[in-house]
Amino acid sequence: MHETDPRAARRDPASSAGGFTDLATSPFRIDRDRIIASPFFARLGGVTQVVSGGDSGLLHNRLTHSLKVAQVARAIAERITGASESAELAAKLGGCDPDACEAAALAHDLGHPPFGHLGEQTLDRLARHRFGLADGFEGNAQTFRILTTTDVRGPSAIGLDLTTAVRAAVLKYPWARLHRPSPHPSAMAQPPRGAAEPDDAPGTGSSKFSAYVTELDDFDQSRAPFAGRIEQWQQTVEASVMDTADDIAYAIHDLQDFHRIGVLQHAPVAAELGEWLEHAVELAGLDDARLGAELRRPGRSLERMRRRMHLKDGWIVDDEAFAAAVARVRHELVDGLLATGFDGSTEAEQATAAFSAKWSSRLVDGVFLLSSPSTRSGHLSLRPAQWHEVQVLKFVHRRFVLLRPDLALHQRGQASLVTTLVDALESWLLDRDEVSRLPRRLHDLVELAHDEYAGIAHAAPELLVGATGERVQGPDAVRSLARGRAVVDFVASLTDRQAVTLLDALSGRSGQPWSDSFVL
Structure with a gap:
């Protein structure tokens, strides 16, 4: 069955067969309900957003992040559908339903493995180099695999049986690493964001993508109703809403977190932004070699980011808007939120909440629809002022949190843990004497x-x-690929704590014979 209307449900009329009963009647609300009922969604409460936060509740995890992205996505969608001009354009492009946007936002991080982006990078390296999987591992592609294949809570016991619109809306990077669409967007003169090959790995395909080779049929089916409405490599409007909401939540809430735990300090952030504002002309005059040599000095990292923006995003970057964004962030973040350290008081909590609410409102108010966007943008975009502000907020997070040496030390240990866990599971799969005692879920994933x-x-x-790039042939090679994908699927479905507990058990460090560490 092929549909021409991307609003259609893509469900068999008997989709409640087998005892599966949906509470809602709207197809997109059914999607939302199925996503939040999934154990893959529940596990996000134990998966790192940036760093493991233990049980303190001070740091966002993937679950609380997803809830906030859904909140922002719904607000954006309601603004689009509430204005006649943007509603009409959205309809021509394939639609923008608030329930569909919210469902996609709730689902967008289902595929993130233990330990956040560090776990993602480690699994990708292992998948490609250890198991020979050309499309490796990617969190967005893993999300699509869960929704269409490995979750069994839908009526067919294969995926969640979601609508076409919601499945298309989770395709943040609507292409495969190598094979779809054709011509592949990585070959474009100005590739879409994420479609280019990594600089250090030519020939490996796009650095970001949303479907593995195993889900190409589902990918094609999800995108088919939008043919002729949007470009092959372009996000649907609902995917663009989800993507923009993710950017907004990330830009604001992670700064909140690291202020609350004392990691984001006033002095270094003030020095970086203040130095650039005071000496922007002189910094712009430095050649690239000297700028690179002086990166430890305040203002230099921000200047380097400004230059990179000109190289990649000339469609929107503007020096005056950039300077205004730096000034606004300095005023509201540095002179406002960070000026007084977080001490757990009512006043401190109120200041943090006010910062988040004010920025969320400002950025959501800056969204608008484009009929013919740049290849670097979705049909939904932020106006230049807000777009530059998001870039500066994300810069502060990257420069003063992600690049900290103590975080690097923490993450190197986590990468080692993931690698050792993959080694142990592969060894178990290859042990003929023990194969009958594999965890049932791992056995099912192999099949x-x-x-x-x-x-x-x-x-x-x-x-x-x-x-x-070599052709994979023969039953042994197929079995090898299957083992690799199954191990990756299995490890990616664990929480941070489950990964640690399972490795303890496999290495003999646990004194307890029974564990739920591998039960999803």
């Missing part, structure tokens, strides 16, 4: 992946290539 790769080898063998 699922084997069926998928065997089907591809039969129907579209050209899609099965190794990490270095």
Whole structure:
């Protein structure tokens, strides 16, 4: 069945068969309900956003982040549909339903593995180099795999049986690493954000993508109703709403977190922003070599970011808007929120909440729809003032949180843990004497992946290539790919604590024989 209306549900009339009963009647509300009922959604409460926060409740995890992204996404969608001009344009482009946007926002991080982006990078490296999986691991593609394949809570026990619109709305990077669409967006003169190959890994495909080779049929089906409405490589309007909401939440809430725990300090942030504002002309005159040599000095990192913005985002970057954004962030973040350290008092909590509310409102008010956007933007964009402000807020987070040496030390340990866990699970899978005692879920994932790769080898063998581009052939090679994908699926479905507990058990450090560490 092929549909021409992207609002259509893509559900069999008997989708409540097998005892599965939906409480809602709206198809997009049904999607939302199925997502929040999924154990993959529940596990996000134990998955790192930036750093592990323990049980303090002071730091966002992937669950609280997703809830806030959903809140922002719904607000944006309601603004679009509430204005006749933007509502009409959205309809022409395929629609913008607030329930669909909220559902996609709730689902957007389901595929994130333990330990945040660090876990994602580690699993990608292992998937490609250890298991020969050309499309490796990517959190967005893992989300799409969960929704369409590995979750079993939908009526068919294969995925969640979501509507076309919501499945398309989670495709933040609507292409595969190598194979879809054709021509591939990585070959464009100005590739969409995330579509270019990594500078240090030419020939490996896009650095960001939203579908593995195992989900290409689902990908094609989800995108088909939007053909002729948007470009092949372009996000749907609802995906663009989700993406923009994610950017807004990330830019604001992570700064909040690290202020509350005392990591984001007033003095270094004030020095960086203040130095650039006072000496912008002189800094702009430095050559790239000297700028790179002086990056430890205040103002230099911000100047380097300004130059990179000109290289990548010339469609919107403007020096006056950039300077105004730096000044606003200095006034409201540095001279406002960070001027008084967080001490847990009512006043401090109120100041943090007011900062978040004010910035959320300002940024959401800055969204608008474009009929013909740049390849670097979705159809939904922020106006220049707010767009530059988001870039500066994200710069502060990256420069003064993500690049801290103590965080690097913490993350290197987590990368080692993920690597050792993958080693241990692969060894167990290869142990013929112990294969009958595998965790049942891992066993099921191996069978699922084997069926998928065997089907591809039969129907579209050209899609099965190794990490270095060689053709994958023969039953042993198919079994090897299946083992690799199953181990990656299994590890990616754990919480931070489950990953630690499972490794303790596998390495003999746990004195307790029974553990729920691998039960999803």
